[in-house]
Amino acid sequence: MFVCPLCNGLQTIVVHCPTCNGEMNEQGRVVDFLDDYSPYLDDEGLKLVDGDQNSTEEHECIHLYQCSQCNEDRHVPIHELHR
Template identity: 85%
Template sequence: MFVCPLCNGLQTIVVHCPACNWEMKEQGRVVDYLDDYSPYLDDEGLKLVDGDQNSSEEHECVHLYQCTKCDRDRHVSINELHR
């Protein structure tokens, strides 16, 4: 079993905006923004539709980061940990 260290509060990751270098705010998993029910669906199935077909093989969880200064978004792949 693999778990995302960010989703499970095991670690925090600081990401800086590529445009203004401001610290970005983590907004959750990208797949949670797909539709109203995606936060309640199976994680492994959702990884197949998050835009990265290899994420289920590579055990990654893609998170959305947003800059509070210039409002840019960035997707960051987080390596999941084997549990």
């Protein structure tokens, strides 16, 4: 079983904006923004539609980060931990 360290509160990851170098704020999993029911669906199935076809094999959880200074958005793959 693999778990995302961000989703489970095990780690915080600081990401800097590639445009202005400001600190970006973590907004949650990209798949949670797909529709109203996404947060309640199976994680493994959702990984197939998050824009990274290899995320299930590589055990990554894709998170959305947004810059507080210039509003730049970025998808950041977070490596999941084996439990």
